[in-house]
Amino acid sequence: MNEEKEVEEQSKPLVLEKLEEHYADALLAQDETRGTVVIVVRKEQVYAVLEYLKTDSELAYTFLVDVTAVDNSQMESELMQFDYARFMVVYQLYSFQGQCRVRVRVPVHENDLNIPSVTALWKGANWLERETYDMFGINFEGHPDLSRILMPDDFEGHPLRKDYPLRGRGERERFNFDKQNA
Amino acid sequence: MGLDFVGQDADQTDGNIITTTIDKVVNWGRKNSLWPMPFGTACCAIEMMATLASKFDLSRFGSEAIRFSPRQSDLLIVSGRISIKMMPVLKRIYDQMPDPKWVISMGACASCGGVFDTYTLIQGVDQFIPVDVYIPGCPPRPEDLIDAVLQVQQKISSGASPKGVEIVV
Numbered sequence: 043m044n045e046e047k048e049v050e051e052q053s054k055p056l057v058l059e060k061l062e063e064h065y066a067d068a069l070l071a072q073d074e075t076r077g078t079v080v081i082v083v084r085k086e087q088v089y090a091v092l093e094y095l096k097t098d099s100e101l102a103y104t105f106l107v108d109v110t111a112v113d114n115s116q117m118e119s120e121l122m123q124f125d126y127a128r129f130m131v132v133y134q135l136y137s138f139q140g141q142c143r144v145r146v147r148v149p150v151h152e153n154d155l156n157i158p159s160v161t162a163l164w165k166g167a168n169w170l171e172r173e174t175y176d177m178f179g180i181n182f183e184g185h186p187d188l189s190r191i192l193m194p195d196d197f198e199g200h201p202l203r204k205d206y207p208l209r210g211r212g213e214r215e216r217f218n219f220d221k222q223n224a
Numbered sequence: 225m226g227l228d229f230v231g232q233d234a235d236q237t238d239g240n241i242i243t244t245t246i247d248k249v250v251n252w253g254r255k256n257s258l259w260p261m262p263f264g265t266a267c268c269a270i271e272m273m274a275t276l277a278s279k280f281d282l283s284r285f286g287s288e289a290i291r292f293s294p295r296q297s298d299l300l301i302v303s304g305r306i307s308i309k310m311m312p313v314l315k316r317i318y319d320q321m322p323d324p325k326w327v328i329s330m331g332a333c334a335s336c337g338g339v340f341d342t343y344t345l346i347q348g349v350d351q352f353i354p355v356d357v358y359i360p361g362c363p364p365r366p367e368d369l370i371d372a373v374l375q376v377q378q379k380i381s382s383g384a385s386p387k388g389v390e391i392v393v
């Protein structure tokens with residue numbers, strides 16, 4: 043029993059094997075943390091990779107757990123790593139079939155915040171992408187209604203960015219009642 | 225409860241007639257049948273629920289008829305964090321309540337923003353709606369809420385106007 047387990051741990055996860063076979067040029071890096079495979083994928087191929095992860099019959103990562111982003115602007119080493127990309131868009135997937143997770147990270151540059159929307163693959167991505175847009179300003183191209191979801195519609199800025207002041211820019215004192223009630 | 229407002233002339237009437245003023249009778253009724261409108265947006269609301277449930281039992285003080293329609297209530301209990309997106313909703317609910325109405329600001333968050341000194345949180349609802357009684361604590365214990373309701377009752381029986389009403393003499 044124990045031997046078997048060891049063998050399993052040493053062998054490469056199936057998802058990495060298959061991705062290296064089909065999308066080797068899309069993979070920027072790979073890692074494994076706490077049983078989750080983490081891959082960094084080029085933005086241009088992210089839609090194809092996610093579609094492959096979902097539809098491949100052996101992998102079947104059919105459940106999109108979360109879409110979010112990370113602002114790395116205060117992490118020098120990470121910035122260096124992927125060509126000074128400020129943001130990382132993160133997709134967390136789960137496969138009911140294999141009972142395993144994979145995390146897909148995508149470097150996004152500050153001067154090009156566009157990334158393809160995955161709402162066509164998962165309907166549940168709709169609100170997750172809206173939240174990521176609201177908080178980080180990532181522009182999901184092809185999203186059916188990319189509007190704010192948490193902050194008021196007339197809010198300016200993206201508050202989870204590291205350069206957004208914690209106490210805001212005075213909006214909590216000067217927000218407009220009449221406009222909001224109208 | 226107590227009929228302390230009653231003036232009695234027992235000698236002349238054999239105790240069968242009591243005299244008082246209309247204001248005192250009305251206030252006596254009001255104070256003993258406050259109908260709270262709960263505005264629970266966060267953890268404080270859990271304590272408010274406990275206050276209403278059997279263990280603490282706010283109905284001992286006549287305020288158990290919780291209304292989820294502002295038009296049927298006269299005591300607004302703001303319990304929890306109010307964000308800048310929620311404040312217009314709270315204001316609208318306050319506006320819909322019929323006069324006279326009282327407001328309790330329950331907990332640190334509703335009263336001053338609490339630990340959430342952030343871009344999105346109202347630092348005290350009293351910037352936008354008049355508050356009669358503040359309850360400190362994070363969260364306040366149910367006894368604190370009961371005490372606040374009693375303070376509102378005291379305010380009513382003393383004949384004082386609610387904070388949100390201009391006194392017309």
Ligand code: SF4
Binds near residue numbers: 303334
């Ligand atoms: S005062 Fe404390 S318990 Fe009440 S809503 Fe705020 S954080 Fe929650």
